[in-house]
Amino acid sequence: MEEMSGESVVSSAVPAAATRTTSFKGTSPSSKYVKLNVGGALYYTTMQTLTKQDTMLKAMFSGRMEVLTDSEGWILIDRCGKHFGTILNYLRDGAVPLPESRREIEELLAEAKYYLVQGLVEECQAALQPAVKLLYNRSNNKYSYTSNSDDNMLKNIELFDKLSLRFNGR
Known part of the structure; x- marks a missing residue:
């Protein structure tokens, strides 16, 4: 089953092929497009997308890291491909x-x-943060804050101290 999304082609059934490890050389005009096999899901995208932000993908396709390719030229990445399309779209659009x-x-x-897609990491972490909601029910709260709440509290403490001293021996 193949599905096309923008510059990406996704396919879920990929036969195993012979592989080799090389440094990626993306300098020729024919290498403007890159074929990626991420955990069996196939993606076809541009070098520009992969090198747009400072990520591990940029390191892979700038020649700084070794890449594993099969006999058909697909670059193999040993990760689940389920969310890779979302990561590519983030690299394309920034959101x-x-x-x-x-x-x-x-x-x-x-x-x-x-x-190492830092912006997406931050967005995901923000979405996972618990939402803190402060609820106020002033009609049921005897001691809700007013401009003289502090004065009232001090008077109550003073009264309590006086009563404690008075009835201490009982």
Whole structure:
């Protein structure tokens, strides 16, 4: 099954092929596009997208890291490909809608950390932060804050101290 999204082609069934490790040389005009096999999911994207931000992908495709390729020229990345399309879209656009489920955001966060996509890491972490809501019910709160609340509190403490001293021996 193949699915096309922008510059990416995703395919879930990929036969195993012979592999080799090389430094990526992306200088020729024919290497403007890159074929990626991420955990069996195939993606076809541009060098510009992969090197747009300072990430692990930029390091891979600038020749600083070794890459594993198969006999058909697909660059192999040994990670789950489930969220790689979202990461590519983030690299293209600088923002993506996050998944609705907490589990999916956690999965995306793990992948963003692996690929060192710092902006996406921060967005995922922010989405996972618990929301703090302060609720006030002033009608049921006898001691809600007013301009003279502090004075009233001091008077009550003083009265309590006087009563404690007076009835201490009883």
